[in-house]
Amino acid sequence: MDLFLRSLPLFLKGMQMTIQVLLSAAALSFTLGIIFGILTCHRLKVPILSPVIELITFVYRAVPFYVQLLIVYFVLPLHLEPFSASILALGMCSSGYVAQIVRAGINSIPVAQWEAALTLGYTKVQTVQSIILPQMVRNILPAFNNELDSLLKSTAIVSSIGLLELTRAGMNLVSREGEPVPIYLMVALFYLCLSGVLNLITRIVERKIC
Amino acid sequence: MLIKNLYLKKKVPILSCINIEVPREQITVLLGKSGSGKTSLLRCIAGLERYTGEIVFKGNVGFVSQSYALFPHMDALSNCTHPLRKVLGVAKKEAEEKAREMFAFLDIEKLASAYPHELSGGQQQRMAIARALVLDPHFLALDEPTSALDPENTERLILLLKQLANKGRGIILSSQDMAFAANVQDRAIFLEEGRIAKTLKR
Numbered sequence: 001m002d003l004f005l006r007s008l009p010l011f012l013k014g015m016q017m018t019i020q021v022l023l024s025a026a027a028l029s030f031t032l033g034i035i036f037g038i039l040t041c042h043r044l045k046v047p048i049l050s051p052v053i054e055l056i057t058f059v060y061r062a063v064p065f066y067v068q069l070l071i072v073y074f075v076l077p078l079h080l081e082p083f084s085a086s087i088l089a090l091g092m093c094s095s096g097y098v099a100q101i102v103r104a105g106i107n108s109i110p111v112a113q114w115e116a117a118l119t120l121g122y123t124k125v126q127t128v129q130s131i132i133l134p135q136m137v138r139n140i141l142p143a144f145n146n147e148l149d150s151l152l153k154s155t156a157i158v159s160s161i162g163l164l165e166l167t168r169a170g171m172n173l174v175s176r177e178g179e180p181v182p183i184y185l186m187v188a189l190f191y192l193c194l195s196g197v198l199n200l201i202t203r204i205v206e207r208k209i210c
Numbered sequence: 211m212l213i214k215n216l217y218l219k220k221k222v223p224i225l226s227c228i229n230i231e232v233p234r235e236q237i238t239v240l241l242g243k244s245g246s247g248k249t250s251l252l253r254c255i256a257g258l259e260r261y262t263g264e265i266v267f268k269g270n271v272g273f274v275s276q277s278y279a280l281f282p283h284m285d286a287l288s289n290c291t292h293p294l295r296k297v298l299g300v301a302k303k304e305a306e307e308k309a310r311e312m313f314a315f316l317d318i319e320k321l322a323s324a325y326p327h328e329l330s331g332g333q334q335q336r337m338a339i340a341r342a343l344v345l346d347p348h349f350l351a352l353d354e355p356t357s358a359l360d361p362e363n364t365e366r367l368i369l370l371l372k373q374l375a376n377k378g379r380g381i382i383l384s385s386q387d388m389a390f391a392a393n394v395q396d397r398a399i400f401l402e403e404g405r406i407a408k409t410l411k412r
Contacts, residue, residue: 119256120345121298
């Protein structure tokens with residue numbers, strides 16, 4: 001109990017950072033992923049742009065996240081702080097998967113819906129915005145929630161470039177206290193709680209929308 | 211509307227050498243066995259197929275497909291008011307009035323707040339017809355519009371289509387229901403294997 005109370009301030013600091021990274025990376029990933037997904041579905045392909053996006057999302061999915069993080073932090077001449085580098089790398093990597101989810105979601109809408117919108121006089125943008133996306137969201141929400149969960153777990157990897165998030169807080173505490181077993185179990189417990197809260201929120205959203 | 215030298219080919223020829231006129235103020239009925247090209251011709255008129263030849267007309271075309279294709283995430287009223295507001299920019303109140311008027315005529319006014327999956331086949335069909343009609347198109351193409359309607363609602367539809375034709379709209383529809391076709395048509399076109407076999411005028 002003593003150890004827990006001594007560790008709590010650092011854990012809370014780490015948890016705050018994990019949440020910040022998660023939310024910022026999710027915002028970037030979902031924004032990019034939705035745009036990428038729309039522009040690569042078979043009815044909305046744009047010459048040159050769509051193949052380029054397909055290549056980019058393939059690279060994001062093919063290269064391990066850890067390697068992408070190292071490239072963003074050490075190789076790209078952006079001179080980013082660990083916080084920004086983590087968000088950029090996480091957001092980019094995850095957007096590749098979100099794009100796939102969105103693309104599959106759009107392609108799953110029956111052709112008759114596109115045709116009905118076309119014959120009623122909707123423009124392509126209006127069709128996507130008012131007819132296709134609202135129907136797609138219901139279909140892909142569980143996959144979106146899954147991606148958010150996987151994003152949370154990937155935040156642990158950014159500890160490797162020195163960002164003081166939950167895992168790094170645990171590692172620092174192990175060095176300080178010399179008690180790896182209870183501390184790493186506490187780290188796992190904090191992730192479990194975060195994941196539980198995330199699941200609860202996404203379930204509520206799912207129930208409201210579907 | 212003038213259809214000149216229309217050909218549609220996918221893996222096999224679907225429509226060949228179609229030359230017809232769809233006049234305003236008249237109801238043209240397409241007849242023929244299934245697979246004779248009725249739906250394909252209507253889809254060409256609605257702009258949903260890549261054909262060769264020409265379809266010349268002034269104004270816009272409304273289309274009611276056999277699958278209805280109502281928007282499942284909107285209730286019945288929104289299915290009709292949304293295109294009015296988005297496409298024609300009609301104000302919300304006016305759009306709702308127009309839609310309710312059409313619902314009343316098609317005897318579906320009580321279903322305004324129902325979602326498509328809560329409606330029967332016949333109700334969905336009337337809803338799809340209402341959605342196409344509220345936009346007040348110059349030409350209306352309907353694919354088997356009575357396939358799910360009972361005799362009473364078929365009568366209503368005949369009345370509505372005749373009223374629309376009298377108002378100057380050009381109507382073309384396909385049907386397997388010979389009694390309905392005989393009752394509603396000003397002109398009947400028989401299709402056989404994608405070609406016009408016979409044209410009858412009233």
